[in-house]
Each structure stands twice: as structure tokens, then as C-alpha cells.
Amino acid sequence: xxxxWLAFITGLTTGxxxxxxxxxxxxxxxxxxxxxxxxxxxxxKKPTQTRFYTITIFLLAKLAAYTFLGFFLxxxxxxxxxxxxxxxxxxxxxxLYMLATAAxxxxxxxxxxxxxxxxxxxVYKFMRKKSKNADWFTPALLGLLTVFIPCGVTQATMAVxxxxxxxxxxxxxxxxxxLGTSPIFFALxxxxxxxxxxxxx
Numbered sequence: 777x778x779x780x781w782l783a784f785i786t787g788l789t790t791g792x793x794x795x796x797x798x799x800x801x802x803x804x805x806x807x808x809x810x811x812x813x814x815x816x817x818x819x820x821k822k823p824t825q826t827r828f829y830t831i832t833i834f835l836l837a838k839l840a841a842y843t844f845l846g847f848f849l850x851x852x853x854x855x856x857x858x859x860x861x862x863x864x865x866x867x868x869x870x871x872l873y874m875l876a877t878a879a880x881x882x883x884x885x886x887x888x889x890x891x892x893x894x895x896x897x898x899v900y901k902f903m904r905k906k907s908k909n910a911d912w913f914t915p916a917l918l919g920l921l922t923v924f925i926p927c928g929v930t931q932a933t934m935a936v937x938x939x940x941x942x943x944x945x946x947x948x949x950x951x952x953x954x955l956g957t958s959p960i961f962f963a964l965x966x967x968x969x970x971x972x973x974x975x976x977x
Contacts, residue, residue, distance in 0.1 A: 779940065783933055783949045786874075787956020794877075794927040795957045800964050802918045803834050807968045830915045831965035835958050837919025843951040845923050849937040850946020870935035877928035 787795075807830060853866075880888035926934065933953045937946035 779936065779945070780948045780952045783936065784952040784956040786929060786933065787953040788959070791929040791933070791953055792957040792960035794929040796960055796964060798925055798927045799922050800961065802922070803831065803961060803965055804968050806830060806834065806915050806918060807965060828969070831962055834915040834919040835961055837916040838922050839951060839954045841920045841923045842954045843947045845934070846937045846950025847943045847947035849934055850940050850943040853938040853941035853946065854943065856941070866939040870932065870939045873935050874932035877932045880928055
């Protein structure tokens with residue numbers, strides 16, 4: 777259980793900031809498109825409440841996607857038939873990867889920039905295109921698709937989920953991590969909503 781709390785704390789601190797840098801633009805652009813739709817629509821509605829629903833849908837979809845991913849990674853780790861000695865080495869490697877990710881964030885050496893795996897360019901293009909749609913399906917889809925653009929800290933947490941060699945524990949690790957990152961995403965969404973109330977913005 778300590779590993780689950782560690783994942784949550786990691787998400788609440790470095791993970792939240794790292795994920796925000798990679799995925800925050802998707803949420804912000806979805807909220808801005810939602811506001812444009814509300815300005816055009818003449819039907820009376822509560823725009824701020826509507827946009828908070830958008831944030832919630834995005835975060836719930838993201839939580840569901842990463843929980844399922846953690847379950848799969850834990851299952852994958854369990855199929856590798858790791859001996860206690862090999863499992864220990866896998867956990868050490870996962871820990872070293874997390875340290876390398878931190879070194880990349882701190883820009884300690886150019887070598888550490890290779891520690892993060894970048895998704896193909898088409899993934900970014902597809903997600904940017906989808907973020908311009910204002911329907912309710914869009915924030916859910918973008919929340920689900922964030923698994924394809926994980927930040928370095930997320931990738932390190934995924935390695936921990938594999939090292940857990942347990943589907944339930946792997947799902948718990950990833951879910952705890954995403955829950956930890958959620959407050960900063962919600963804060964970003966609330967900030968964007970407040971900024972959009974000002975005409976000059």
C-alpha cells in the first residue's frame with residue numbers, strides 16, 4: 777500500500793506539474809472552444825457550471841484510462857514470471873528511471889532528455905484537431921487519449937505498475953497517481969474559466 781501512497785504524492789507534486797506541461801493545453805483549448813460555442817448560442821445557460829462539467833468529464837475519462845492502463849501493465853508484469861531477485865532489479869530500474877526523469881526536469885545534463893519517450897507527431901495533431909470540437913464527447917475523448925502523451929513522471933509510474941506484477945496493484949498505482957495530478961488540472965481549468973470572463977482575454 778505504501779507504493780500507492782507514493783504514487784499519489786508523486787502525482788500531487790512533480791507529476792502534476794510535469795503532466796500539466798504536456799496535457800494542460802488540451803483541457804485549456806477545450807474550455808476555450810466551449811466558451812466560443814456559448815457566446816454564439818442564444819439559449820440561456822450557466823456557462824461557468826457547464827465548463828466545470830467539461831473539466832470533470834476530462835479528468836474522469838483520464839482516470840478511467842490510466843486505471844485500465846495500470847491494470848494491463850500490472851497484468852503484463854505478472855505474466856513475466858519474475859523471480860523475487862529479478863522483481864527487485866525491475867523495481868530498482870524503475871526507481872532509477874524516476875530519478876533520471878527528475879534529472880531531465882531539472883536539466884542537470886543534456887543526456888537526460890533521452891529518458892522520455894515521445895509519441896508520434898500524428899498523435900499531437902489528432903488531439904489538437906479534436907480539441908477544437910465543442911461537443912460533450914470531446915473532453916471525454918481527450919481525457920482517454922492522454923495515455924498516448926504521458927509525461928516523463930507518468931512513464932516512470934508506468935514502470936512501477938509493471939514492477940508491481942499485480943493487475944489490481946498496478947491499477948491502484950496509476951489511479952492514485954492520476955488522482956494526485958487532478959487538483960492542479962482542476963486549478964488550471966478554474967483559472968482558464970476566470971480568465972475567459974474578461975473580454976480582453
